[in-house]
């Protein structure tokens with residue numbers, strides 16, 4: 001039996017797939033006054049609504065008011081919903097209101113980088129609270145500016161970019177990407193093997209949709225950048241997560257990968273450099289993955305969007321350069337290296353043994369054609385961005401912002417009792433471990449919510465990256481050191497008293 005009003009409310013919301021904002025919006029449309037803070041107080045159990053509001057919520061959630069109030073068994077949502085269906089007095093003119101549910105295809109899709117904890121932060125902000133957001137890898141708001149030349153060139157070309165381009169992208173953009181592929185020694189790449197996208201995000205979606213039949217398996221890292229798991233799941237695939245091992249600098253665990261390959265495994269996804277761990281895989285690790293992929297004839301998808309944000313003098317190696325006999329797809333873009341996440345420009349490069357994937361490539365072409373083309377003004381500056389001086393290099397060496405912020409955050413985390421972290425080598429994320437025994441933590445999302453409510457700091461819990469234990473979270477260390485210092489002092493203070 002659901003014990004409190006809040007429990008019943010949350011259960012009904014979950015069943016209907018409705019969030020607090022949805023109910024607030026519905027109230028607004030129905031002319032019912034329902035404020036964000038009231039809604040959140042109902043959900044957190046701090047208050048119970050008056051009769052009028054109770055009836056509105058019951059109607060919106062298609063349950064009986066008596067059940068929602070707790071005056072009436074049945075205990076579970078489904079039978080409560082049946083009661084509503086029979087309770088014509090609740091509906092206007094004897095007709096139950098038709099409601100529209102989201103597709104069940106989304107049932108197992110998770111994307112918590114913009115999930116419930118983020119919704120709560122938005123609610124707090126709407127109430128006037130200032131929240132420090134360490135949750136999303138978006139460089140521009142933290143003072144990372146796009147190189148002037150990129151802006152200048154886009155302005156100059158804007159009037160030439162009014163029409164659709166070729167579905168794969170402008171010749172100039174693809175040529176520049178092809179030359180980039182040559183520098184990275186990615187083999188067997190022609191102009192038609194390069195596709196631009198509205199960010200790498202769109203291309204991940206297209207790649208998964210074109211590949212996976214229901215039940216086809218794909219190996220994806222845990223932790224991952226969750227869009228990969230989300231898109232593979234949405235496409236009907238069965239995601240099998242392989243573990244990256246914190247004890248080994250977060251490198252993929254080869255035994256785990258081997259143990260998880262079945263007859264239905266079609267591909268392996270790599271995120272290198274990695275989000276959320278900041279790991280960079282050395283050549284030896286990549287060679288081992290290629291060996292496994294070769295043994296089982298797997299396709300390799302390698303997300304390398306952070307390949308130009310590598311520190312400590314290390315060099316990024318594209319796995320495709322080590323696998324000329326396999327079919328590889330390599331992804332990158334300008335969102336992070338050129339701080340233009342908002343322009344939406346990324347690309348994918350098909351390479352290696354394309355004969356293995358003729359039919360798949362037809363599918364990619366079909367989906368690529370269906371979206372007509374990617375954002376053309378953004379394509380127009382790819383050549384400018386990839387050529388000449390790379391201003392990002394100033395950020396990732398000693399004295400540069402990303403480098404110095406990484407040094408600061410790494411030391412600060414390891415100085416807080418109960419936290420520890422592997423030093424990131426690339427990108428701008430760190431994935432600290434929490435000593436769950438010390439804080440009695442069993443639910444990492446709750447940890448993120450409690451930190452948000454107490455200290456107004458927004459981080460993403462490890463579960464948001466398909467990490468199965470409740471013992472990690474991700475910090476985006478893009479803010480300046482003064483801001484990070486303030487955040488770390490607050491996190492240190494929070495952990496001096498926090499118990500779950």
Ligand SMILES: Cc1ncc(COP(=O)(O)O)c(C=O)c1O
Pocket residue numbers: 137198199200201202225271274275303305332333334335341344345346
């Ligand atoms: C690993 C990884 N891949 C892809 C993306 C999406 O990038 P884009 O802005 O090109 O869609 C991100 C964004 O954070 C990312 O971290």
